[in-house]
Amino acid sequence: MPLPRAVARFNKHVTNRILGPVSPLLPGFGAIEHRGRTSGRPYRTPIMAFRSPDGRRLVVALTYGSRTDWLRNFAAAGEAVFDSRWSGRLRLTQPRVVGEPVRGAIPRPIRWVLRLMGVGEFLEATIEG
Numbered sequence: 071m072p073l074p075r076a077v078a079r080f081n082k083h084v085t086n087r088i089l090g091p092v093s094p095l096l097p098g099f100g101a102i103e104h105r106g107r108t109s110g111r112p113y114r115t116p117i118m119a120f121r122s123p124d125g126r127r128l129v130v131a132l133t134y135g136s137r138t139d140w141l142r143n144f145a146a147a148g149e150a151v152f153d154s155r156w157s158g159r160l161r162l163t164q165p166r167v168v169g170e171p172v173r174g175a176i177p178r179p180i181r182w183v184l185r186l187m188g189v190g191e192f193l194e195a196t197i198e199g
Contacts, residue, residue, distance in 0.1 A: 100154030102130075102162075104143040115140040119152060120180075122172045125197070128152055128162055129175040132191040136167045141193060149179050150195070162195040 101114040117140075119130045132141065144150040144165045152160045171192040176184070 082167065098156075100152050102140055102156060103151040103153060104140055105147055107143050107146045107164040113143065114153075117152075118153075119157075120175045121157070121178070121197075122194075126191075127172060127175070128160065128195050128197055129171045130193040130195075131171075131176065131180075131189050132193055133165065133184075133187065133189050136191050136193075137198065141165070141167075144193075154176075161198040163198050164196040166194055168192050168194050 094111060098118050098120070099116060100119055102117050102119075103112065103114050105112055117130050119128050121128060132138070142179060144162070148165070150162045150165070152162055169190060169192075176192075
């Protein structure tokens with residue numbers, strides 16, 4: 071069961087505005103840069119992401135489920151950019167929602183917390199270049 075929509079709305083309007091500027095500086099965190107589906111307006115949404123063991127995919131736990139604006143924008147465009155101090159700027163393509171992420175991408179302690187939270191959907195995206 072993903073986190074309640076009320077938490078998602080609060081984070082979108084309050085927490086993300088606070089974390090947005092600093093998220094690329096935090097280990098494991100970064101910002102996904104995407105464009106609005108209809109407006110074309112650029113957005114930056116703070117997320118926690120992990121590279122697959124082979125380094126070719128980025129995995130994100132969808133703590134609010136797969137109906138988030140940033141994910142719908144990414145899916146509609148087919149591409150986005152993940153920006154972090156630790157990873158640099160990564161061009162992402164081929165977004166897909168999966169029930170089980172690629173083995174070894176998410177560290178065990180975080181997987182354990184996600185299981186306790188009832189998170190059952192993950193984004194896997196291909197890292198280009």
